[in-house]
Amino acid sequence: MKKKNLLQRSIIIGIVTVVGFYIVIGPHGRRPHLSDLTPAGVKANLAQNIHLGLDLKGGSHLVMRVKVEEFFKTLTQANAIAAQDAAKGAGLDVKEARAETAGGNYRVVLQVADPAKSQEIRDAVEKKADLSDRVGWSFSSSGDTLSWTLTGAAQRTLAESATDQAMKIIETRINAVGVTEPTLARHGGQNSHEILLQMPGIQDPEHVKQLLGKQSHLELVHVVSAPAPQSAQTYASEAEATASLNSGGKIPANRRVLAYSERPELAGQDANANTNANAQAQKKWVVIESPAIIDGAELRSATASQSRAGADEYEIDFALKKGGADKFGAWTGANINEYMGVVLENEVRSIAYIKGQIFDQGQITGRFSKQSADDLALTLRSGALPAPIEYQEERTVGPSLGADSIRSGVRASVLGLTLVVLFMLIYYRGSGVNAVIALLLNMVLMMAGLIIFGATLTLPGIAGMILTIGMAVDSNVLIFERIREELRSGKTIPSAIEQGFARAFVTIIDTHVTTIVSSLFLYAFGAGPIRGFAVTLVLGLLVNLFSAVYVSRTIFMWLLSRKGRHVESLSI
Amino acid sequence: MFQLFKDVKIDWLGKRRFFIGISIVLMLAGMGTAFYRHKFHPNGTEAFNLGVDFKGGTVITARFKQAPSPETIRAAIHSAGLSDATIQPVLDKPGEFLIKVPHQGFEASETQENQAGVDAARSKVKKALDSFGPEAEATRSLEEDSKATYKIEGTDAVGQVASKQLRNQAIAVTIAALVGMLLFIAFRFEWTYGAAAVIAVFHTVLVTLGLFSIFQIEINLTVIAALLTLVGFDVNDSIVIFDRIRENRKLYRRMSLYDVTNLSINQTLSRTVITSGLVFLSVVALVILGGETLRPFSLALLMGIIFGTYDTIAVAGPIMVWWEKRIAAANKVPAANVRENNLKSGRGAARGDRARDGVGKPSQAA
Numbered sequence: 001m002k003k004k005n006l007l008q009r010s011i012i013i014g015i016v017t018v019v020g021f022y023i024v025i026g027p028h029g030r031r032p033h034l035s036d037l038t039p040a041g042v043k044a045n046l047a048q049n050i051h052l053g054l055d056l057k058g059g060s061h062l063v064m065r066v067k068v069e070e071f072f073k074t075l076t077q078a079n080a081i082a083a084q085d086a087a088k089g090a091g092l093d094v095k096e097a098r099a100e101t102a103g104g105n106y107r108v109v110l111q112v113a114d115p116a117k118s119q120e121i122r123d124a125v126e127k128k129a130d131l132s133d134r135v136g137w138s139f140s141s142s143g144d145t146l147s148w149t150l151t152g153a154a155q156r157t158l159a160e161s162a163t164d165q166a167m168k169i170i171e172t173r174i175n176a177v178g179v180t181e182p183t184l185a186r187h188g189g190q191n192s193h194e195i196l197l198q199m200p201g202i203q204d205p206e207h208v209k210q211l212l213g214k215q216s217h218l219e220l221v222h223v224v225s226a227p228a229p230q231s232a233q234t235y236a237s238e239a240e241a242t243a244s245l246n247s248g249g250k251i252p253a254n255r256r257v258l259a260y261s262e263r264p265e266l267a268g269q270d271a272n273a274n275t276n277a278n279a280q281a282q283k284k285w286v287v288i289e290s291p292a293i294i295d296g297a298e299l300r301s302a303t304a305s306q307s308r309a310g311a312d313e314y315e316i317d318f319a320l321k322k323g324g325a326d327k328f329g330a331w332t333g334a335n336i337n338e339y340m341g342v343v344l345e346n347e348v349r350s351i352a353y354i355k356g357q358i359f360d361q362g363q364i365t366g367r368f369s370k371q372s373a374d375d376l377a378l379t380l381r382s383g384a385l386p387a388p389i390e391y392q393e394e395r396t397v398g399p400s401l402g403a404d405s406i407r408s409g410v411r412a413s414v415l416g417l418t419l420v421v422l423f424m425l426i427y428y429r430g431s432g433v434n435a436v437i438a439l440l441l442n443m444v445l446m447m448a449g450l451i452i453f454g455a456t457l458t459l460p461g462i463a464g465m466i467l468t469i470g471m472a473v474d475s476n477v478l479i480f481e482r483i484r485e486e487l488r489s490g491k492t493i494p495s496a497i498e499q500g501f502a503r504a505f506v507t508i509i510d511t512h513v514t515t516i517v518s519s520l521f522l523y524a525f526g527a528g529p530i531r532g533f534a535v536t537l538v539l540g541l542l543v544n545l546f547s548a549v550y551v552s553r554t555i556f557m558w559l560l561s562r563k564g565r566h567v568e569s570l571s572i
Numbered sequence: 573m574f575q576l577f578k579d580v581k582i583d584w585l586g587k588r589r590f591f592i593g594i595s596i597v598l599m600l601a602g603m604g605t606a607f608y609r610h611k612f613h614p615n616g617t618e619a620f621n622l623g624v625d626f627k628g629g630t631v632i633t634a635r636f637k638q639a640p641s642p643e644t645i646r647a648a649i650h651s652a653g654l655s656d657a658t659i660q661p662v663l664d665k666p667g668e669f670l671i672k673v674p675h676q677g678f679e680a681s682e683t684q685e686n687q688a689g690v691d692a693a694r695s696k697v698k699k700a701l702d703s704f705g706p707e708a709e710a711t712r713s714l715e716e717d718s719k720a721t722y723k724i725e726g727t728d729a730v731g732q733v734a735s736k737q738l739r740n741q742a743i744a745v746t747i748a749a750l751v752g753m754l755l756f757i758a759f760r761f762e763w764t765y766g767a768a769a770v771i772a773v774f775h776t777v778l779v780t781l782g783l784f785s786i787f788q789i790e791i792n793l794t795v796i797a798a799l800l801t802l803v804g805f806d807v808n809d810s811i812v813i814f815d816r817i818r819e820n821r822k823l824y825r826r827m828s829l830y831d832v833t834n835l836s837i838n839q840t841l842s843r844t845v846i847t848s849g850l851v852f853l854s855v856v857a858l859v860i861l862g863g864e865t866l867r868p869f870s871l872a873l874l875m876g877i878i879f880g881t882y883d884t885i886a887v888a889g890p891i892m893v894w895w896e897k898r899i900a901a902a903n904k905v906p907a908a909n910v911r912e913n914n915l916k917s918g919r920g921a922a923r924g925d926r927a928r929d930g931v932g933k934p935s936q937a938a
Contacts, residue, residue, distance in 0.1 A: 416854030
């Protein structure tokens with residue numbers, strides 16, 4: 001009975017050990033070969049099997065936030081215009097339409113001329129514009145004021161979908177620049193609207209950052225001006241442009257005042273800081289109609305091309321989708337000689353008058369450099385981000401810095417482990433061997449577990465490993481000290497071992513489960529690095545129950561069975 | 573058998589005033605320093621030396637082929653408009669510098685958009701460092717690129733929003749972990765045990781943070797990992813002793829809780845010393861060989877191991893005994909009634925036993 005039990009245990013341990021070792025140092029996805037056993041082969045397989053985190057391998061880690069409040073703001077403004085148009089379309093008089101967007105509340109407010117017609121206006125607006133309870137705008141009215149407020153629930157759903165959409169667009173852009181093996185994921189809690197992007201091997205993320213940060217919101221708009229052949233109406237300052245509207249310094253919902261830079265870009269990479277001063281000098285202001293004739297969503301393609309053969313100036317040619325082309329064609333046909341502007345990121349990039357009906361082709365001129373024209377075309381193709389993004393975290397680790405961290409970490413761990421092993425062998429002698437075997441097995445199986453779950457090894461993960469190894473040593477110390485106590489109290493060796501394991505097991509379970517419970521809390525409440533810590537810890541502790549208790553026990557059983565029933569000495 | 577401790581009979585609980593005194597002094601010193609720094613900013617220091625993870629800002633690791641003096645680097649960076657930057661040579665790696673730019677340094681010069689987000693400090697630092705010569709190409713190391721004089725090896729930039737989130741999260745996560753432990757220990761033992769263990773852990777965390785304030789060691793994300801690790805070690809220690817107390821209370825029903833606790837601490841003393849000693853040795857190895865990046869982490873672990881071992885004996889034990897005594901005293905009368913009426917429902921009987929033990933006079937440990 002006992003013999004059979006021992007055999008069974010040995011087989012289980014044997015299988016687990018072999019499988020564990022194979023997972024850690026064996027080749028995955030191909031047949032093993034003798035060369036896998038050479039030091040070089042082991043090293044290569046190890047490097048392939050264990051995924052190192054960016055802090056150890058090198059690369060860039062970016063956390064960005066989608067500014068959903070900007071998204072709500074734009075949406076509210078668009079809805080205010082739509083509401084006004086809807087009311088006017090039904091022949092009802094609206095004194096003023098405005099979008100209130102302060103303090104996290106988004107509200108479309110209509111000031112009506114005749115309060116008696118409130119219900120009529122409400123019906124007209126809800127029929128035409130996207131404003132109703134069904135889509136998350138709750139209605140209220142008092143006197144001559146009608147208002148629709150975006151509910152909290154609707155805010156959450158909209159923000160969620162805006163973040164998802166932004167993530168898709170970012171993915172397209174990342175793939176277009178050719179970053180290898182990027183990781184793109186939602187980051188933080190439900191309401192944080194954050195996106196995590198990890199790019200292994202990228203050491204200078206500036207270019208990628210600029211590319212992703214471009215909202216690339218393209219609009220084709222009607223510029224308020226006398227028609228050609230008079231030149232387009234521009235103003236020297238924002239105030240002057242606003243004054244031209246004769247609306248008491250306020251800009252009505254169906255107009256916008258935008259900056260217009262005639263020569264916005266100089267050739268060269270370093271467009272940001274240096275050219276600001278130059279652009280400032282040439283900055284003018286124009287008044288445009290809102291909403292835009294069409295926007296970037298209608299874009300079918302966008303490519304960068306040279307403005308003139310041989311020149312170092314580029315422009316962007318774009319083509320429109322069917323629906324957009326129809327709208328655009330109708331508008332241009334009806335507005336010959338009117339001025340049209342191309343607006344990019346809320347700045348007018350070029351103004352031209354309509355010579356004849358245009359359907360689906362257009363250009364954005366403006367002396368782009370090759371790089372910026374390429375980037376712009378790429379971002380236009382991927383679609384506009386629903387809202388601007390801002391960077392919250394940027395961590396870049398060069399490969400040599402990561403390698404240094406690994407080297408010093410490994411060196412320290414090896415020294416620490418050697419000290420532990422030496423002590424166990426000296427203090428517990430024969431049984432120390434037992435502990436050392438359990439400890440090494442623990443490390444191998446923990447690695448195997450990390451590989452199976454596809455977890456990445458990071459610095460905090462290594463901290464989790466250190467705690468695990470500490471607790472693995474502790475388990476052995478607990479068991480051995482308990483066996484010694486039982487021996488001192490005069491028990492026979494087999495029963496001392498039995499009692500020692502049984503008693504220590506209760507303690508080991510308690511300590512392990514406590515730590516696992518708190519790790520689950522860490523996993524639930526923590527992000528990135530803290531989760532990595534929790535995962536390695538839980539994994540290591542589960543493995544430890546096997547290696548420190550089951551395996552160690554089996555070795556003792558094996559020792560006893562070799563010595564027979566009447567053992568007189570135990571090396572402990 | 574080679575044995576560390578044989579039949580020790582130390583009256584640990586008898587020294588509780590001394591131990592708790594030490595703990596209070598340590599906590600007061602740490603918290604006092606933190607408060608003083610927070611209030612008066614001696615030499616521009618703050619309560620805690622928070623790293624970019626929790627304060628926001630940028631840290632750039634740059635390596636030079638021929639190291640210029642920190643003063644010349646500082647001058648170059650100041651002239652690039654980053655006046656608050658600090659330059660710190662990495663001690664164990666010649667030619668390597670950490671350039672730290674706090675948020676306030678460039679906030680004013682950036683646009684509204686960038687203020688809350690991550691900055692352009694990297695490109696400014698790069699521009700400043702380019703005055704020493706070109707940077708190595710992104711795909712090549714410093715040694716491979718013969719024309720290069722330096723290379724930016726790492727950047728850590730955290731915006732103010734993100735750093736605040738990280739800070740809140742670190743606190744929330746630590747508290748959540750403690751609550752989880754409290755619940756589980758209360759479930760497995762008694763809630764007084766859980767409370768005592770958690771108070772002891774809390775004490776270790778406070779003392780460690782206090783030392784970080786006194787010595788102005790930088791607190792970053794890895795320090796949080798270290799604090800979580802030492803929370804684990806500390807509770808582990810407490811549970812080993814509580815477990816023994818639970819076992820001994822069944823064995824020695826006539827012994828007072830006071831004596832049982834002393835006995836249990838003494839019985840597990842070898843284990844406590846061996847385990848903590850081994851972990852201590854490994855952590856010392858990490859402090860010495862672990863390198864600059866891991867230093868705050870390994871120092872936090874080192875302090876945590878020392879105080880975690882100490883407080884299991886000095887704080888968790890006494891608090892638990894004191895608390896149980898108070899409960900026992902409060903329950904004495906009702907418990908006695910229960911026994912007189914011979915209603916030996918399990919819980920009432922257990923309380924009654926404890927009441928009798930709890931008020932027993934301390935005697936020599938068996």
